Amino acid sequence: EDQVTQSPEALRLQEGESSSLNCSYTVSGLRGLFWYRQDPGKGPEFLFTLYSAGEEKEKERLKATLTKKESFLHITAPKPEDSATYLCAAFVGSNYKLTFGKGTLLTVNP
Amino acid sequence: DVKVTQSSRYLVKRTGEKVFLECVQDMDHENMFWYRQDPGLGLRLIYFSYDVKMKEKGDIPEGYSVSREKKERFSLILESASTNQTSMYLCASSRWTGVGSPLHFGNGTRLTVT
Numbered sequence: 001e002d003q004v005t006q007s008p009e010a011l012r013l014q015e016g017e018s019s020s021l022n023c024s025y026t027v028s029g030l031r032g033l034f035w036y037r038q039d040p041g042k043g044p045e046f047l048f049t050l051y052s053a054g055e056e057k058e059k060e061r062l063k064a065t066l067t068k069k070e071s072f073l074h075i076t077a078p079k080p081e082d083s084a085t086y087l088c089a090a091f092v093g094s095n096y097k098l099t100f101g102k103g104t105l106l107t108v109n110p
Numbered sequence: 111d112v113k114v115t116q117s118s119r120y121l122v123k124r125t126g127e128k129v130f131l132e133c134v135q136d137m138d139h140e141n142m143f144w145y146r147q148d149p150g151l152g153l154r155l156i157y158f159s160y161d162v163k164m165k166e167k168g169d170i171p172e173g174y175s176v177s178r179e180k181k182e183r184f185s186l187i188l189e190s191a192s193t194n195q196t197s198m199y200l201c202a203s204s205r206w207t208g209v210g211s212p213l214h215f216g217n218g219t220r221l222t223v224t
Contacts, residue, residue: 032209043114043200043215044153051209087153091209098213102152 002027004090006101013108016077021104023088024070032091033071034098035064037084044087078108113137114216116201121221129188131219133201142184143202143213144168144176153200159184160207191223 007022025033032051036044048057050066057064061082063074073086085103092099117132135142143158145168155168157176165176173195177185184203188195198220202213 034212036215041217043202043217044213046212046214049209049212089153098155100153102150 002090002092002097002099004088004099004101006086006088006104008104009102010105011107013075013078013106015079015108015110018074018076018078020075021073021086021106022070023073023101025088025090025099026069027090027092027099029092030090033066034089034091035071035073036087036089038087038103039084075106078106080108080110082106083108114201114203114214116199116216116219118219119217121219123188123191123221123223125192125223127188127191127223129191129221129223131186131188131199131201131221133184133186133216134182135184135201135203135214136182137203137205137214138181139203139205139214140181141204141207141211142178143204144174144184144186145200145202146170146197147200147218148197156186191221193223195221196223197221 004025035047038044048064053068055066061076065072085105087103089098089100114135123129144156145153147153154170159165159178175187198218200218201216204211
């Protein structure tokens with residue numbers, strides 16, 4: 001069974017304190033790995049798609065990387081406005097199937 | 111920017127009622143999806159549609175049905191609402207079928223069944 005596991009479940013950082021969120025996956029035939037950001041009371045907002053091991057993508061203070069077993073979302077010098085739940089999802093084989101992790105709740109204190 | 115609009119932010123319904131959740135997207139996307147999101151369980155796919163009048167079951171279709179009569183509109187129907195269907199419901203769309211087309215989500219409908 002395809003599985004996506006995110007860790008930690010929750011992370012509290014001080015403003016400016018860099019860290020990483022982990023997304024490990026055990027799926028057959030990964031075709032892409034998505035990262036989303038979700039603010040309270042809102043739907044997930046698309047951040048990145050990674051297609052192959054070694055690929056990296058950046059957006060402002062966020063950088064996503066992908067290996068054959070996991071993906072990391074690195075947050076450099078975070079600000080309070082980066083506080084959100086970050087979701088990863090694996091796109092596997094078929095034409096619609098996205099398997100989501102349960103998310104990491106990030107809180108950045110000023 | 112893609113806009114996915116869900117008609118209600120909050121709904122309160124009674125057990126046994128028939129419930130309609132409506133979703134509209136404005137970018138001529140081929141695919142539309144319904145998910146529910148529960149604490150500790152994450153996002154789970156209920157149904158999706160890859161074309162008008164076409165639908166496929168997701169992981170948890172029991173107790174739900176869908177309707178897609180027009181390309182831009184996708185409705186989720188709870189035939190007889192039950193308390194275990196209390197949840198956040200998220201609609202999403204994507205331009206085409208394939209990994210290169212990310213999902214765009216609406217802001218959700220929080221449904222409470224009493």
